[in-house]
Amino acid sequence: MQHVILCAVGSAGDVHPILGLGRALQQRGCRITFLTAGYFKTQAEKAGFEFVDTLPNCDFHSMLNDPLIWHAVRGTRKVMELAVKPMLRTMYEAIEKHYDPRTTKVVASTLAFGARVAQEKLGIPLTTIHLSPALFRSQFEGPRLPKVWVHRGPAWFKRFQWYVADRFVIDPMITPWLNAFRGSLGLTPTQRIFKEWWNSPEQVLAFFPEWFAARQPDWPSQTKLVGFPLYSEEGLTEPSSGLVEFLQSGPKPIAFTPGSANLFGHQFFRVATETCKQLGKRGILLTRFGEQIPHDLPPQVKHFEFAPFRWLLPQVEMLVHHGGVGSMSQAMAAGIPQIIMPMAFDQVDNAYRVEKLGVGGSVARERFEVTRLAAKINALLNNSNTLRQCIQIAERISHENALATACDTILEQKPSNLS
Known part of the structure; x- marks a missing residue:
């Protein structure tokens, strides 16, 4: 039986699409192991998934009770501090424990950095899922982001803005703890995390359609646009x-x-x-x-x-x-x-x-x-x-069926050659 490990980091808006993907893969005969915060354990177990809590020492409600999460500029730093960093090791170790090279594939949301490290260290086949166009950089049509202008001006100006953001904001926020963990596994340091590293070099699925955000020439070549997943606990939670x-x-x-x-x-x-x-x-x-x-x-x-x-x-x-x-x-x-x-x-x-x-x-x-x-x-x-x-x-x-297209793409993925 094909085994798929699903990794999700974030709120319900980030987890629901991965949950829906798991149910679609399950209908195709796959065994699903779901890795995310314990807050979502009930939904995962209702779906019939094996579940691993990758944020075991955290009260999810208390974690969300920080207004900086919603700050236009400082929100990303707070999310890294509260969720991404604490899940790095636990997610990596859960993948290492449950991975069988004969049957297992791994699918991970944008911020599931533990899965990306596991791909590099263990050579696992990994699919990265990005839910929105704002996660894709481009010197052509870039995203509209709070307090920056990476969608304006000539190409050199856009590249310069991203370089400054990487050099002085993003990498200092992430690389100290990410590279420390990588070093403990014998991996070399990495940088410019949001530019290329967070994308699986094997396969990236964009969960939105081409007509919503046209694929840009400088997006990762391994990216496939599959459409909106449109899942929010249907079949698991009934309306009152x-x-x-x-x-x-x-x-x-x-x-x-x-x-x-x-x-x-x-x-x-x-x-x-x-x-x-x-x-x-x-x-x-x-x-x-x-x-x-x-x-x-x-x-x-x-x-x-x-x-x-x-x-x-x-x-x-x-x-x-x-x-x-x-x-x-x-x-x-x-x-x-x-x-x-x-x-x-x-x-x-x-x-x-x-x-x-x-x-x-x-x-x-x-x-x-x-x-x-x-x-x-x-x-x-x-x-x-x-x-x-x-x-x-x-x-x-x-007329679109994003989850079916995503299942086809994931299950057709060739074995990893990164090990």
């Missing part, structure tokens, strides 16, 4: 009866979420609630961390912890969210407009692409207030061109 009843009790509501890992959405949910009251709209506030929800919700606004988006979003009028690629792609697949309040990471780039496609808009975090949000909602819901484009994009997505 209260949510079903609320959806059936009146007009389509607007759904709001500041991200599955966000513990600092108090202002977001307050503005969402007041906007629904001003517009006379029904609203759904989605978070598993209910302490962020206003205590005095009006009758037309309800809080629910979670619902699979493939099921929920076709039943709502619009999605207002933080700009994670999972939420964004699910809204497009449902054929509804969306408004993004980008904060950090790939969210600025995703918001740009949504606006470019004509399927939504964005409101900057510092401008996210009732009057502005209400005006944006009205403008989108009353724009026939936007609504028509949403339907056209949804139709386009309906």
